[in-house]
Amino acid sequence: MNKYSKYIYDHIEVYNAIDTKKILLIEKVLISKIKKKNTIFTCGNGGAASIANHFLCDFNKGLKTHSKNTLKPKVISLSSNIEIITAISNDVNYNKIFSYQLENYFKKNDLLVTFSCSGNSKNIIDVIKYAKKKGIFTISFTGFASKFISTLTDINLNLNCKNYGICEDIFQSLMHMISQKIIKK
Numbered sequence: 115m116n117k118y119s120k121y122i123y124d125h126i127e128v129y130n131a132i133d134t135k136k137i138l139l140i141e142k143v144l145i146s147k148i149k150k151k152n153t154i155f156t157c158g159n160g161g162a163a164s165i166a167n168h169f170l171c172d173f174n175k176g177l178k179t180h181s182k183n184t185l186k187p188k189v190i191s192l193s194s195n196i197e198i199i200t201a202i203s204n205d206v207n208y209n210k211i212f213s214y215q216l217e218n219y220f221k222k223n224d225l226l227v228t229f230s231c232s233g234n235s236k237n238i239i240d241v242i243k244y245a246k247k248k249g250i251f252t253i254s255f256t257g258f259a260s261k262f263i264s265t266l267t268d269i270n271l272n273l274n275c276k277n278y279g280i281c282e283d284i285f286q287s288l289m290h291m292i293s294q295k296i297i298k299k
Contacts, residue, residue, distance in 0.1 A: 163191075165286050
């Protein structure tokens, strides 16, 4: 098997192992939060940051447009503003780049969605802990996380995959699946 075939094969194996009941549960939570006009916050580092930003696009624009304005999600990506991220990192602490922002915007019963291949990033752990203290529901998408993050969040979908590229590919496709499923409802 060549390297490209192996990459494709590994994707298929990870997809086949995904707990689809968790995806349905995540979808229900998202629909509920959108209908209740709660804010959905999202974040990640590196490639996962781009997924958090794309999540914002697919929901704020895509869902609103395709639902003919019947669903108007309020999504804020805590990964999207490099100016605030570098200011917090420089003046406060890099581990606080997400929680420091969340502190300005949240209301109880909002939702935090995190993306992290390892599930061990200190800034991700910090924002989840902050969210839990403030009554914010938490969902984490992880690639090869320890049990620690799954006990921290309300819902954890862990892919059991150590390949960052495959994890990020699947995180993105899960966001597309969920947003398109919500659109069809």
